[in-house]
Amino acid sequence: MTGFSERLKGWFGPEMAGPGLALVAVILVFGLVSPQFLSAATFGSVAFQLPELGLLTLAMLLPILTGGLNLAVTFTANIAGLTLAWVLQANGGADAGAGAFALGCVLAVMVGAASGVVMGLVIAFTRAHPILVSLSMMIFLRGLGEFLTRGGDVSGFPAFIGPLGHGSIAGIPVPLIVFIICVLAWHLLLTRTKLGFNTYMIGSNLEATRYSGINTRKVIVLVYTLSGAMCAIAGIIMLARFNSVRIGHGESYLLITVLACFLGGVNPFGGFGRVIPVFVALVVLQLLSSGLNLIGANQHLATAVWGLLLVGVMVLRFAASKFKISFVRKGT
């Protein structure tokens, strides 16, 4: 029993306060304003829209935890998607078999990981700032993609890929299942493995971690590699959802992934932050945008509301931490 309450406390830690309250607030406000908001259809729509942004956010999360940033997430995802698209095309386009798809996915993940390896190596060995390195990688990948596709899109995929983007198993959207598996994998990685522990350590204090005998370079390279591989998964889902790949797809997601991380209580300077609150933050952002769409608000307003929400959560978090300290003092 105590184990359960401990676990609950673990899930609803201090980072959870902001996104958790925001979630309740969003559900309450929209539930009252629009009678259609709390319907299965809305949540279905959210469930289908969440994964592509969510997977990219997971890719952004690991580098942020080390105090870095990966600005190349969207373009890495599309380059990986293009890899898969070309493998499928080389094997007969719409007639390609499952084997070609599997091969394409493996290659896509490898391409994504390769982009991560390069970034990781440069960041670890030259000590250049991750923003600069990933920005360079972003520009490079974008240019490469535009050059290879001439800015157009690649399409014509076998029909069995469709369900990966739009199908459901037992009422649960397939992309959501993929996303939840990835969330759990990231959660386990960060809470149960040495790499996860070292990621937090590096984010807290790189020098101290290095002096404690940890190969920080190896950890950084691994972190960016995993980030790149996660981008590739996002790219594969995007390919299935959009039925085509173009280098610019989902360009607008880049900054939202950073927003979701911060909303989920991840420290911008690294070292602190957990996966589950980030997941809740993503749900909040998606509910907010779907809710605003539902009541027919201007799309540009949604962006402003996201910004306000972020500021609001920051203030709440500050207030919550104050409250907690005084509460603890009174209690003892």
Next chain:
Amino acid sequence: MIKKILVAALATSLSFAGAAAAFAQDAGKVGVVVKIGGIPWFNAMEAGIKERGQKLGIDAFMVGPTSADPALQVRAIEDLIAQGVKVIGVVPNDAKVLEPVLTKAKEKGIIVITHESPSQKGADWDFELASSTGFGEAHGKLLAEKMGGKGEYAVFVGSLTVPLHNAWADAAIAYIKKNHPDMTLVGERYGVAEDVDKSRSTALDLISAHPNLKGFLAFGSQGPIGAGRAVEERRKVGEIFVLGPFSPGQGQKLVKSDAISGGFMWNPKQAGEVFVTLADKLMKGEEVKDGDEIEGLGKVKPDFENRNIIVDQLVPINKDTVADLAAMGL
């Protein structure tokens, strides 16, 4: 304590959910997703959608994404499906990206109408207010009229790789060749018409090189403006005629001074109205038939195989209309 509040809040919100489900489906709503929100073209379209919706008593609205990213259009459509609208209208950024989500909408029994995307997969109907031949021929005809059916003319397009501009140019040149054999095309077509300065300098060069040049046909939003300026600079207003589609607000002055003789466009506001008119018709279960008279489209001749309704509802831009069009912000 906090946890208890959370649980209570969740419980209340869930009880709302049960009550809400009963209201979910109300009278038919029409949602139109456009390429991008906040630009004059689609503001005019929104005005058309709103006005027509009010007139017919339909809840019709426009969704304008914040950037022209096709991914955002997919999201907007998913939300419209969730909202339970009866009709979804789309002006696609990328026809292929929308295929799966539009198919999904259709599976849910939603009527899908598209614009500026002929033969869109997943759509019930696509409507166009200008056919590429009709649009090109209208310009060719007007140029021949202005030039009196003889003399030399030059053709600008946005770029040699823009299929639409070149289709217009093909149609215009073919029309002139057939009906006015005394008119001759100077050189090849020039791919400068998306750039004011390039259009201007190319026009200046052509005027110097060809003393008998009497007309410019410029397909591409900046071409008529640049060529018009060149004609004005050389004081050839009234001798050399410039025609083509352009933004009325930008070209207003040049039209007033006769440096640009005119051109054609289609009216986004009218397109917005047609979205709602068609939605209304289809929601009532009426079919679009050959020879039907539809407000905003005129007499239609639908292409049933590809599900296209293409008409030529061109709006002339000339001295009389330019001020009104510019006032609409176009």
